[in-house]
Amino acid sequence: MTLNMQWLTMAVMLLSGLGMGTVFDGYRVVTNELKLPRWWLPVLDVVYWMAAALIVFRVLYASNNGEVRAYVFIGLAIGMVIYYFFFSSIVIQVVKWIIGAVRKLIQIVLKCLDILIVKPILLLYKLVKVILAFGSALTIFTLKIVIQLVRPFWKLFVWMAGPVIRPLGRWLSRYAAKWQLVGKLRGFGQRIARLWSKWFRR
Template identity: 65%
Template sequence: MTLSVQWMTVAVMLLSGLGMGVVFDGYRVVSNELRFPRWWLPVLDIIYWMAAAVIVFRMLYASNNGEVRAYVFLGLAIGVILYYWLLSRPVISLVKWIIAAVRALISFTLKVFDILIVKPTLLLYKTVKVILGFGSALTIFLLKIVVQLVRPIWLLLLWLLRPVTRPLGRWLKPHWERWRVEERLGKGLAAVTGRWNQWFRRGQR
């Protein structure tokens, strides 16, 4: 193995050590900031070391066909030491800043969504409820007026048709009593009125 290959291997291992330190600090900060359960930490450590071993071996294989020599461990150790001596604090600060920026972005997005979508939708819903409630109240009021206006005409019409309706009423009375038409009509009208009043009260809230 030539000297240039050996130096290149040392450089690759040094960079691998730096990368291992960056990834280790990064996932530690993320796990602390996101408050992962404690039992996840050993699992994450195992996953980290397995992934690091695979990546380092791949880098070693690419640089010197996977030959393990003393300078391989030396380069790896120097990379890790340099990282924790020079780059650990800046990387931790950077990762924390990125997490804070992501949180701020998510909070801003949720606020914009609430202002532009949720609140206008709720306002539109309440407006429609108020309009429907007012419309139903106005409809009931107009119906009462119409009933009061039509009542004299209805009474006059009944008085004029009395010679005809009396015999017809006598003939229908047994069937009327047997079918309990008045009772059923009263229950149906009471149910409809109750439903209408309940819906109208909800519309006014």
């Protein structure tokens, strides 16, 4: 391996160390802001180091065909030291700012949805409810007036039709008893109820 290849590999490893520090600080800040349970942290650490090892090996393979030398670890160490001394606090502040901006954006979106969708739907629901209540009250009031107006005429009609209705009722009652209409109607109703229970209450 040439000297230029070695310096290139060391520079790539230095950048990899910077990237590892950036990702580590970023995911740490995110887990703290999201208030994840403490037992998640070891799991996430293992996932982070496995992913970092795979990515570093892939970068190393692309730069020097995967040869592991001392300068590889030196480059990684120098990159991580440079990151934690010069860039760690900046990255942490930037990640916190991004999280705060995302939270504010979500709050704005939710507020817009509440103003543009939720509140109009609730207002429409209340309006429909008031209209239905008013319509029901008006209908009941109108029916009461109609019943009060029709009641004298109905009583007059029943009084006038009494001589005809009473003999007709006696005549129909004899045939109803003869044909057992009441029992047949009751049995028909019971069959309908059983069919309804069988078909629609499974």
